[in-house]
Amino acid sequence: MRVGLITRDPGHPLLAATTALLTGAGHVVDVLDPEAGPGAAAGARADVHLLKARTPAALALAGELERWGAPVLNSAAATRRCQDRTGMAELALRAGLPFAAGRTFRALAEVEGAAGLPWPMVVKSRASRKEDLVARLDSPAELAGLTGRWGREPVVVQEFAPNNGWDHKVWVIAGRVFSALRRSELAAPEGGSARASAGLPEAWSALALRVGEVFDLDVYGVDLIDTGDAGPLIVDVNAFPGVRGQAGAPEALAGLALARGRR
DSSP states (O other): OEEEEEOSOTTSHHHHHHHHHHHHTTOEEEEEOTTSOGGGSTTOOOSEEEEOOOSHHHHHHHHHHHHTTOOEESOHHHHHHTTBHHHHHHHHHHTTOOBOOEEEESSGGGGGGOSSOOSSEEEEESBOOTTOOEEEEOSHHHHHHHHHHHTTOOEEEEEOOOOOSEEEEEEEETTEEEEEEEEOTTSOOOSOSEEEOOOOOHHHHHHHHHHHHHHTOSEEEEEEEEOGGGOEEEEEEEESOOOOSOTTHHHHHHHHHHHHHTO
16 A cells, blocks of 8 residues: 655654554555645555655645545645634634633734733734744733834734643544543743553543544544533644654554555
């Protein structure tokens, strides 16, 4: 079987280990430049493609492969759904998921003059991407301090949900759930940034699987926070995140690629 990796980082631990499993079993793995654009699709068709990139060019390439009839995991459409935090929240809330609601502003500079801001609050770039804006703000002065760099950035403003300061990082590959705890970037420093998870409650795992159904994802991440009696709150969903240090994850991804490629 021929598997295509749409990525600029084939050496990522998850992808490298998955590639070793596939090639060791006699399969062929091709690395596709995600910036090659849709014109590269005609000569790059494999039995299945793994989309580990989110740029416009990568999505255009994935879309063209899909039009040729090649399966892409995750699909271009599902990947796009995880890039717009406004649309993400709307879809999740319509489906009854416990997702952090928010207000959307065309630019951060417009937030300063808005009424009814929920202090403290969390401000995030509307477009989910590397090195985007994610910040907790406790006062108008802190908000004003961000506008110099981020004033034109389209943003989502959310009420800060009190929690224990740890993010439950949950990853799902073909229905298999992996998890870990990481210190929230919105929390004060407190002796270490990561620790192993003792395992998710069954209801939390079921919630993560439901996210995949709602967003039509095969490989994805869900960021959850524990709000105490109010239960888990979803604060982000990511298509094909960088899963590291999770035993069994490469095997799950290789199995998913082979199963989908045989359809």
